[in-house]
Amino acid sequence: MTGLAVEENVRRYRAIASLCRQAAAFRPLQRCSLLAQANEWEHRAVAELEGHFSGSVTPFERPCAERLQGTTGRESIRREAYSEE
Numbered sequence: 001m002t003g004l005a006v007e008e009n010v011r012r013y014r015a016i017a018s019l020c021r022q023a024a025a026f027r028p029l030q031r032c033s034l035l036a037q038a039n040e041w042e043h044r045a046v047a048e049l050e051g052h053f054s055g056s057v058t059p060f061e062r063p064c065a066e067r068l069q070g071t072t073g074r075e076s077i078r079r080e081a082y083s084e085e
Helices: 003-026 028-053 059-068 073-084
Strands: none
Touching: 003 028
């Protein structure tokens, strides 16, 4: 799937999630169900993005990917400082 198609899908999923949240504000009896649906659509959007970008991390993006995996900037700076000594 091309990047433009993924972008369009994500835009649609997030628009649907937004509509669910708006409807939840005006329909108190269905609020829980609508918010659950909004959450599901947001997860679909994230899954779509993750599916598109998995395995395509460039060297420039690698520090960002490390941060997302739990390595903070301070830890990497600290490691570099100790490795130079």
